[in-house]
Amino acid sequence: MTTDAAPGAAARRGRPGYDRDRLLAVVVQAFNDHGYEATSLGMLSERLGLSRSAIYHHFDSKEQMLEVALAQALDGLEAVFDEPEATTGPADARIRHVLRGAVLVLTAELPSVTLLLRLRGNTEVERAALARRRAIDGRLRALFERARDEGTLRPEVDPRLAERLTFGMVNSLVEWYRPDGRTSPEALADAVLAYVDAGLTAR
Amino acid sequence: MTTDAAPGAAARRGRPGYDRDRLLAVVVQAFNDHGYEATSLGMLSERLGLSRSAIYHHFDSKEQMLEVALAQALDGLEAVFDEPEATTGPADARIRHVLRGAVLVLTAELPSVTLLLRLRGNTEVERAALARRRAIDGRLRALFERARDEGTLRPEVDPRLAERLTFGMVNSLVEWYRPDGRTSPEALADAVLAYVDAGLTAR
Numbered sequence: 472m473t474t475d476a477a478p479g480a481a482a483r484r485g486r487p488g489y490d491r492d493r494l495l496a497v498v499v500q501a502f503n504d505h506g507y508e509a510t511s512l513g514m515l516s517e518r519l520g521l522s523r524s525a526i527y528h529h530f531d532s533k534e535q536m537l538e539v540a541l542a543q544a545l546d547g548l549e550a551v552f553d554e555p556e557a558t559t560g561p562a563d564a565r566i567r568h569v570l571r572g573a574v575l576v577l578t579a580e581l582p583s584v585t586l587l588l589r590l591r592g593n594t595e596v597e598r599a600a601l602a603r604r605r606a607i608d609g610r611l612r613a614l615f616e617r618a619r620d621e622g623t624l625r626p627e628v629d630p631r632l633a634e635r636l637t638f639g640m641v642n643s644l645v646e647w648y649r650p651d652g653r654t655s656p657e658a659l660a661d662a663v664l665a666y667v668d669a670g671l672t673a674r
Numbered sequence: 675m676t677t678d679a680a681p682g683a684a685a686r687r688g689r690p691g692y693d694r695d696r697l698l699a700v701v702v703q704a705f706n707d708h709g710y711e712a713t714s715l716g717m718l719s720e721r722l723g724l725s726r727s728a729i730y731h732h733f734d735s736k737e738q739m740l741e742v743a744l745a746q747a748l749d750g751l752e753a754v755f756d757e758p759e760a761t762t763g764p765a766d767a768r769i770r771h772v773l774r775g776a777v778l779v780l781t782a783e784l785p786s787v788t789l790l791l792r793l794r795g796n797t798e799v800e801r802a803a804l805a806r807r808r809a810i811d812g813r814l815r816a817l818f819e820r821a822r823d824e825g826t827l828r829p830e831v832d833p834r835l836a837e838r839l840t841f842g843m844v845n846s847l848v849e850w851y852r853p854d855g856r857t858s859p860e861a862l863a864d865a866v867l868a869y870v871d872a873g874l875t876a877r
Contacts, residue, residue, distance in 0.1 A: 504794060506709035588849075589792070591707060625868075632857065632865050635850055636843055640869075643842025646791075654835065662835045665828075666843075669872030 491529045494519060499540045499582040507537055507586075508593060534596050537586075541600040544583040547576040549603070552610045562617035563624075563671045566637075569611060570667050571660045573641050578648060578656040585645040611638055618671065628670045637667050694732045697722060702743045702785040710740055710789070711796060737799050740789075744803040747786040750779040752806070755813045765820035766827075766874045769840075772814060773870050774863045776844050781851060781859040788848040814841055821874065831873045840870050 489497075501510050501518055512533060516523050530536045551557060551572030557565050577584045587604060590597045615630035624630060641663060648659065692700075704713050704721055715736060719726050733739045754760060754775030760768050780787045790807060793800045818833035827833060844866060851862065 505796065506712055506794070509709055509712040591709070593708065628865070628868065629857075632862075636846070636865060636869060639846025639849065640839055640843040642849075643839070643846050646842065646845075647838055654832075659835075662831070662839060665831065666839060666869050666872050669869050 489519065489521065489529070494521075494526070494529050495536060495540060496582065498536045499586055502537065502540070503582060503585050503589070506589075507533075507597075508591075534594065537594075538596045538600075540583045541587055541590075541596070544576075544580050544587040545600060545603045545607075547580050548573060548584075548607050551576060552607065557614075561623065562614050562621050566611070566614045566618060566671070567664055567667065569614065570637055570641060571664060573638070574644065574660040574663055575656050577641065577644055578650065578659065581645060581648065581650065588642050588645055608634060608638060623672055625670055625672055633670045637663075637670070640666060692722065692724065692732070697724075697729070697732050698739060698743060699785065701739045702789055705740070705743070706785060706788050706792070709792075710736075710800070711794075737797065740797075741799045741803075743786045744790055744793075744799070747779075747783050747790040748803060748806045748810075750783050751776060751787075751810050754779060755810065760817075764826065765817050765824050769814070769817050769821060769874070770867055770870065772817065773840055773844060774867060776841070777847065777863040777866055778859050780844065780847055781853065781862065784848060784851065784853065791845050791848055811837060811841060826874055828873055828875055836873045840866075840873070843869060 497519055498510075498515055501515055504510075505514065510533070512523055512526065515526060515533075519526065530539070551569050554568070554572070556568040557572070559565075587600060590601055590604075592598050592601050612631055612634040615624055615633045618624040619630050624633065644659065648654075654662075700722055701713075701718055704718055707713075708717065713736070715726055715729065718729060718736075722729065733742070754772050757771070757775070759771040760775070762768075790803060793804055795801050795804050815834055815837040818827060818836045821827040822833050827836065847862065851857075857865075
């Protein structure tokens, strides 16, 4: 549950009540509640019950907190596309794999993915994250183009639109999915896949 | 293009370059770029090239600008659900009608719908708008429940999940749809409906 297990990380710990990951979780929640820009260090200090210098014990800046949180989301999504099931075999099976995987990353990393999806691109860190996000979108679009070439995308479906609409459906989960709700991540992935299949034909 | 045609509205005009609607369009763009909370009156003044008092000539407060913009989006969406095609006949046809209508409202009122969908609920105006939005979600959910009762919802599809995923797909359009792009609103609605149909059976 914590990345602080790495050697040398102990120097970043030492404040009772918060390790780096738990502090970041509170920070990300504040960013999601108020927006990154509108969240001041004073607001974070109040939420955490920590002084500013105690916060700076863990992170160099508000921007670094954003960067680390966004990396959690982006690393998870990119990893799905690097899995063997996403890089070998028929394109329609790869599409099903990456969209199921995206649902599972989203439900597991809900706060950081929410933060990623709400970015406006007003800072360098945000723009770099948005560029990585666009590259992920591009990888899904390439799979839909491959499915078209292999004859498993329904001919009336535009690959780009298929990418936008299916990722859009997946991404919209951040608006309502709650980990303690009645729908499990796997059941959610099944439901999404039923809709995704509407754009694909049987092989 | 302007609501200022109403009697008495002339008193609200008079500043060269901006009527109330065009001013609001610039304001909504600023809210969408920076978030409502993070957008100061100073920032609006700079974008508009107007003094604060000139802005107050059109609106009483930043909150009133938000309220008027959100009403544009909400009125449009509610109107779709009040149309005869949404209130009479088989539920699956009503569902197709309201989701097509939602796509058309979203593309026509893109900035104000974007603002609505990004609300965090930190003020009374935001919470009231979110309550109206939840009521709209509830109306779509009721239609999916009706489709289940009429036997036109695929039995393995949960009505609540169908509502979340189909509206989620529609709402995700605000993230990428551009009025000057290559996809027309009607073509977009056709593509969305092809996915929506995956959850419905033929009658």
